[in-house]
Amino acid sequence: MSVQRRGASVDIAGLRREYLSGQGSVVAIDHVDLKVAPGEFLCIVGPSGCGKSTLLRILAGLDKQTSGTITVDAAGWAVENAMVFQDSGLFPWMSVETNVRFGLDTRGVPRAEAAPRVEAALKLVGLTRFRNHYPHQLSGGMRQRSAIARAFVTDPGMLLMDEPFAALDAQNRVILQSELVRLWEQTGKTVIYVTHSIEEALLMGDRTVIMTAQPGRIKQIVDVPFPHPRDLLQLSASAEFGKLKLDIWRVLEEEVNRARAEMEK
Amino acid sequence: MSPKTQERLLYLISPIGLIALWQVLLMAGVGDRRFVPAPSDIAWRYWEMVASGELAKHTVVTLWRVFAGFFLGSIPGIAVGLLMAMFRPVRIFFDPLIASLFPIPKIALMPLLLLAFGFGDASKIALVVTAVFFPVVVNTYVGAANIEKIYWDVAKNYGASQWVVFRRIVFFGALPMIFAGLRISLAVSFIVLVAAEFVATKAGIGYLIWNSWELLQVDIMFVGIVTVGILGLIATVILQEIERKVIPWKAE
Numbered sequence: 001m002s003v004q005r006r007g008a009s010v011d012i013a014g015l016r017r018e019y020l021s022g023q024g025s026v027v028a029i030d031h032v033d034l035k036v037a038p039g040e041f042l043c044i045v046g047p048s049g050c051g052k053s054t055l056l057r058i059l060a061g062l063d064k065q066t067s068g069t070i071t072v073d074a075a076g077w078a079v080e081n082a083m084v085f086q087d088s089g090l091f092p093w094m095s096v097e098t099n100v101r102f103g104l105d106t107r108g109v110p111r112a113e114a115a116p117r118v119e120a121a122l123k124l125v126g127l128t129r130f131r132n133h134y135p136h137q138l139s140g141g142m143r144q145r146s147a148i149a150r151a152f153v154t155d156p157g158m159l160l161m162d163e164p165f166a167a168l169d170a171q172n173r174v175i176l177q178s179e180l181v182r183l184w185e186q187t188g189k190t191v192i193y194v195t196h197s198i199e200e201a202l203l204m205g206d207r208t209v210i211m212t213a214q215p216g217r218i219k220q221i222v223d224v225p226f227p228h229p230r231d232l233l234q235l236s237a238s239a240e241f242g243k244l245k246l247d248i249w250r251v252l253e254e255e256v257n258r259a260r261a262e263m264e265k
Numbered sequence: 266m267s268p269k270t271q272e273r274l275l276y277l278i279s280p281i282g283l284i285a286l287w288q289v290l291l292m293a294g295v296g297d298r299r300f301v302p303a304p305s306d307i308a309w310r311y312w313e314m315v316a317s318g319e320l321a322k323h324t325v326v327t328l329w330r331v332f333a334g335f336f337l338g339s340i341p342g343i344a345v346g347l348l349m350a351m352f353r354p355v356r357i358f359f360d361p362l363i364a365s366l367f368p369i370p371k372i373a374l375m376p377l378l379l380l381a382f383g384f385g386d387a388s389k390i391a392l393v394v395t396a397v398f399f400p401v402v403v404n405t406y407v408g409a410a411n412i413e414k415i416y417w418d419v420a421k422n423y424g425a426s427q428w429v430v431f432r433r434i435v436f437f438g439a440l441p442m443i444f445a446g447l448r449i450s451l452a453v454s455f456i457v458l459v460a461a462e463f464v465a466t467k468a469g470i471g472y473l474i475w476n477s478w479e480l481l482q483v484d485i486m487f488v489g490i491v492t493v494g495i496l497g498l499i500a501t502v503i504l505q506e507i508e509r510k511v512i513p514w515k516a517e
Contacts, residue, residue, distance in 0.1 A: 060422050079424065089419040092514045093437035103423040105433075134514045154423070 003228050005039020007190030008074035008081070008157030010059070012036075015068035017054050027215035028054045032068070034209065034218065036158075039188040043201035044209045045248075047256045051216025052194045053162055056083075059192065060160050074157030079107070082151035083160040086167060088143040090135040096146050097122065097131040103154035121153035124183065141172040148180070158190035166196070177204060178232045185229050198248050202241065203232050210251055213259030220251055302484040307491065310484040324492060326468040330386055331454045331500075334393020339450060342398045343443055346405025347435055351427070356406075363402060371396040372460050384465050389458060396457040397450040401443070408442025409435045441515060444508045451504055455497050470496075 015032040018025045029051035036042050044052045057063040059070065060083045074080040082103060090099045100121055104114040122128045125145040135143055144164055151159055165173045181204050184191055195201055201208040201224075208222045224244070226235055235241050266274075284304045290296065291303040298306065314320040349356040374395060375388070382388035416438060420430050462471020470489050477485035509515075 060418075062418050062421060081422075083418075083422045085415055085419065087415060089415045091416060091419070091434065091437070093440070093512075094433075102419075102425075102433075106420075106423050106425040106429050136514060150423075 003039070003185050003188045005037070005188040007039045007188065008072050008077060009038045009190070010034070010036040010073075010158070010192075011069075011071040012055075013069050013071075015055070015058070015070065016066050017051065017058065017063070018066045029211075029216040031217050034221075036190060036192065038073075039190055040207065041184055041191045041193065041205045042207050042209065043193045043195060043205035044211060045195055045198055045201045045252070046211030046216060046219075047213045047252070047259045048196060049259065050211040050213050050255075052211055054216070056160050056162050056192065056194050072157070077157035078155040079103070080156065081158045081160050082154050082156035083162065084144070084147050084151050084164045086163045088135065088140075088147040090143055090146055090150070092135050095132050095134060096127055096138070099135070099146055100149045100153055102150060107154070117153050117155075121149040124152060125149045125179070139172070140168050141176055144168065144176060145179070148183070152183070152187075156189070158192060161191065161193045163195055164193075165200070173200075174232065180204065181228075181230055181232060198245055198252060199236065202226075202244055202248070203230070203236060208248070210248065210255075213255050213262065219255065222248060299481075300483055302487060306484050307487045311488045311491065314485070314488055320473075320488065320492065323468055323470050323473045323489075324496065326386075327458065327462065327470045327493075328496065330389045330462075330469065331393060331458055331496075333386075334390045334458070335397055335451060335454050337390065338394035338397030338454075339401045339447055342401030342446070342450075343405050346402045346443075346446075347409050347431065347439060349402075349406045350409030350412075350439070351431060351435060359402075363399060367399040367403070371457050375461055375464070379465055389461050389466065389469075392461050393454045393458050396453045400449045400453060401446040404442045404446025404449070405439055408439035408445075411442075412438035440512055444504070444512065448501065448504060451500055452497060455493055455500075459493055 012032055012034040016030045017028045019028060032055060044055065046052050054063060058065050059072075060081060062083075072080055090096075091102070094102070097118060101114055101118045104117065109117075119128075122131055125148055127142060127145055127149065130138060130142060135146070138146070147164070165176050168176065177200065184204075191205075193201070193205060198208075202222075205224055208224060209218055210220045210222065211217065212219045222244075226241070288304045291298055291301065302310075311320070345355075345359060349359055371392060375392060378388040378391045378395075382391050412435060416434055417430075420434055425434070458469075459471035459474065462469035463475040466472050470492055474486050474489035477483070477489065
């Protein structure tokens with residue numbers, strides 16, 4: 001089976017984000033050039049503070065670059081992007097169903113049209129039975145599933161994911177990673193996935209972008225050679241996977257050390 | 266006895282013990298019962314006033330004033346608090362007003378309000394409104410301004426308009442703090458109203474207390490005081506029940 005890829009394409013050129021702080025300015029990201037193909041599953045890894053979240057927030061329209069351009073072609077999609085946050089960001093005062101419908105309500109989709117779409121999204125993540133629960137009644141994994149459903153239901157050109165499984169326990173993380181990969185294999189949507197875990201990036205993505213420590217630049221882009229559909233558990237135990245992971249660790253280690261030396265200076 | 270039952274007993278011991286001590290001391294001849302009535306005298310007088318309908322008459326007047334003032338003060342309080350959190354100019358406009366008017370003891374406004382609204386219910390209700398408004402505004406504002414940043418991000422990323430943000434996020438996000446403000450305001454409304462009823466009125470629990478003091482009917486005075494306590498307790502319990510219904514997402 002090959003994944004039928006369809007989704008937004010992104011062209012990022014010369015992106016730079018500078019924050020003004022008390023004493024001078026901090027460059028969060030600099031010289032970022034990146035092309036994302038329609039339907040690509042792209043992972044971005046880097047040491048903390050490398051600006052990977054900043055990049056994602058700019059793509060999500062939650063932050064603005066200081067200079068550089070982003071061109072997104074999301075023609076044919078209802079909305080350009082939908083973000084899944086690290087801490088689900090579900091509204092505690094809305095039921096799961098209302099949360100999932102949120103992005104449709106804000107865009108004025110009539111209830112009659114929204115209902116079957118919400119239904120399908122809930123089914124997609126296996127939460128149909130929990131539609132009337134409030135977020136505090138759900139486990140962390142179920143909350144992230146709801147957040148994913150909320151993103152999918154809007155039919156976005158791409159999904160932006162900011163370490164969505166970082167707060168989950170190890171077992172739940174593995175389960176949700178597999179589910180996300182399965183969802184992606186079914187839909188072939190563009191995904192930009194930020195994580196600090198190399199393992200996660202290699203397990204799920206088509207390509208992995210490695211970023212340098214502050215200021216965040218692209219250090220290397222790695223093509224992940226594993227074919228889809230993937231069995232994540234099997235893949236994570238394979239020798240090829242282990243070797244690739246080690247290679248990338250070497251690259252990243254350099255960055256982590258450099259970042260630490262920078263801080264101790 | 267389970268620890269839970271022990272705690273409950275302990276909870277009751279202090280008030281019951283105090284009342285019992287009070288009763289015993291007076292029966293033993295400590296103090297003058299004309300000036301300091303025993304709990305049994307107060308209970309007896311309470312029963313008489315309930316039976317004659319006199320207590321009900323004053324209670325209805327006081328409750329009407331409290332609730333009219335409470336609603337008229339808290340609804341604009343909530344609206345202004347939310348708008349302050351959403352729009353900077355609104356906050357800048359209201360901040361100095363609140364900072365200067367909040368600390369004024371509201372009972373000090375009574376003569377002014379009598380002048381403006383006359384001797385009827387309107388001046389008492391207006392006083393409660395001024396007392397209720399400020400705690401509700403401040404609590405609502407704090408609640409709305411401290412909504413976690415991620416909810417604003419979600420709203421923006423999912424294309425919510427200002428109106429949707431206001432109606433579906435800021436309001437609900439502030440609701441727990443709004444209720445905290447309402448609880449304070451409810452107590453404050455009883456406090457200022459009973460004081461206001463000491464003057465320029467012929468009905469209400471405050472009038473009952475003040476009038477019995479002037480006539481040296483100390484037992485009636487105590488009946489009035491106890492009644493205010495009971496009314497406050499009942500009103501607070503009702504408000505808490507409403508809160509539980511309105512905020513189902515607050516984990517038990």
